[in-house]
Amino acid sequence: MKRTLAFGGLVATSGLLAAGLAAPAHAAGDVASDPLSATGIASQAVASYWYGNHAANLIGATPYNVETMVTSKHVSTGGPAPDSKPGIVPAIGDEKKTASKSKNINLPKTTGKVFFEGADGKPHWCSATSVQSAYHNLVATAGHCVYDTESNASTLKNWVFIPGYYQGKTPWGIYVGKQAFTHYDYDVYEDGDRDYAFVTVYNGLKTPHDGIGDSKDANGKVIPDWYAVGDYKEVSEQDAAAYAKAGYYNVYYTTDKDGKKHWYTWKFVDAGRLGDNVGGQGLAYNQKVGKPVFVFGYPSGSHPDGNHAYSGNTLKWSYGKTFAAQAPAIKGEELVGVKSSFTGEGAIGSSWLLNYKNTRRLGYLNGVTIGVSDTDKNNRIDTSVSPYFDGELYGVYKAAYSLWSGSIA
Template sequence: MKRTLAFGGLVATAGLLAAGLAAPAQATPQDVASDALATNGIAAYEVAAYWKANKAANLIGATPYDVETKVVAKHISKGGPAPDSKPGIVPAIGDEKKVAAKSKNVNLPKTTGKVFFTTPDGPDADSRPDRHWCSATSVQSAYHNLVATAGHCVYDTETNAATLDKWVFIPGYYQGKTPWGIYVGKQAFTHYDYDVYEDGDRDYAFVTVYNGLSFYHDGVVKPFDENPGAWREVSRATYENFKNQFRYWEGPNYYCEHESHYYVWAFVDAGRLGDNVGGQGLAYNQKIGQPVFVFGYPSGSHPDGNYAYSGATLKWTYGKTFKATAAEIKAEELQAVKSSFTGEGALGSSWLLKYNNGRRLGYLNGVTIGVSDTDGNNRYDTSISPYFDGELYGVYSAAKNLWSGSIAVPFESPALH
């Protein structure tokens, strides 16, 4: 599936913020949209199995989310973002008592990775889903289980369904490898104005994820006799539940009966996301004009056909933010940075303020929602992001204190008996 975001009227300026602060503002509970992804351990288990089965064939076969963004700056404008309250920061995981410092040397952050999801393929309900990915990053939260990315890498604005399906985050992903595990999305949060009106100024999302999963034999399910250590004995009720869940599964069986005992395939708990890779801090209502590092997985070609990026490895770019607007996506409070990143795959890239090279931590201050060819030479030269203000902090606050827990081994729940 191809979805196009038309940024036909981006307006950009490098001017400073208007003097004076607006009245303090923050998203209220009524402004926050929240939708479930994998609602329980069984559902999350099935999502993880979908991506890792058959030697991670679905991961390897996924393509960058194919969003074409052609943004043309026609004239300078005084529009753009301004703080809606006092500036604020949330420290990164492990950095709560430290102050991040700028560094000219760049060590890539462990927090960045890819989010994978599926989208419907055509109107036929029996059609196979398309598999896609965006960029994303781990951020600070009470339970070290939160991911930030672009809103349209979580919410399905094409079909008007609530969320994209089979959503997972994989930090450090490379060619089917999951060095710190797979983290299945549990609950998604964005601003009501994006969920309902697709307001480009609110094109961001925070997703709580379950504990990570690692896998025996790289996800290749073997019969019990060949690999008994990867199976766990469970009650007959749990076994029957799994059998019903995977009855029409096209991959290997994740349940078996052996000598009158019942077993299910047991993934290994890899622990909490933030404990494994850390989590970036958060900055909001910050002054425009500060330098940021942008980390993501750009892929695809420039308009002139030049393929500058493969999307296989993490890349970075660096520059100072400036104001931007894009009326065609109802966006009047964007920020932009000069960047050669192409749009495919780079959507959801993290913009890190005051990035510290030693700790590989900074403050998340933007997420890429599109790219722009501002000088008309058929080469993308600018990335754009919503401006992080008090409204964004309100959405973050709704997500940051929610527990998710482990889904590694199927549980013996009273509901299953």
């Protein structure tokens, strides 16, 4: 079993554009798309779900454990195969860069957590990453971290992405999901070979303690900025009712000396586009199985023997060569696996980066963790599995690639 490696001492895979990967091939797939939130009050209410009540939902969220443990096996013959020529999409900022080497493993800023309300009505999270797109607004994760496979109620509610999340801290802002894209076979049949999703997100919203400072109500009383996304603004009573109906946590009023009510809610502050703030990984598809990848994510939970290896609080990584795998229980007949001790809770959605370049913290997304397995039956997780990235995946990615999101502030 390959254990998770400690920092330092490992030579990173060199090269991005000098790695011998072919130029993108044009492929199309059967795409399913669903809205996550509409522009305006609805999307702002999603953010307030996570920051309201002193960020109780954000801090109290637990790792998503749906379809986490799978029974997988190494396939020695056959396995997934390209359906067209190999292709790549360069990472944000690496479109014209050349290769270099480094001995230090620098963690990518692109990786973070997606938060959402599960079918149980409780807040949960998975791992995810920012990827290249025309408007620098795209996130990649496992399909079942976007689409509700428990209640079959389409997409999961209150979906947001927070890159670099750490114990309630959101260093680059919170990004509300706008539109979700996956393969038709996953949306309809929950096909494990298509368990991936791409999500366009709105511009980020600034985070608690962003330097704006406290505001004052109509009577001059200080309104603390604690866990507010921005400052407060006065709104009409009619608008306040609309905000409250949409699910806002921070809607309140004060009464002035003449008995008039003044209504307030959050004033959201735009944090800019996701890819401009943290970058975005490239994409590789129809690649030969057997190449080494770095896996980045937030593993949490215990091994089957009870050993609690990861807390889920910090970004971790592992490294290994991919191999053909199957997991029939989740309809995964053409998967790829990698040896990794990542436990499943929290690791779902972890990014598999091919030809990861340490100096720029960029590479090519070539897999997302959809399950983990104890293949040698010793009660320790030893394998992560992902759909094979082929031309069908590229078709889903391209459907999301050029869609604009904009600001919700």
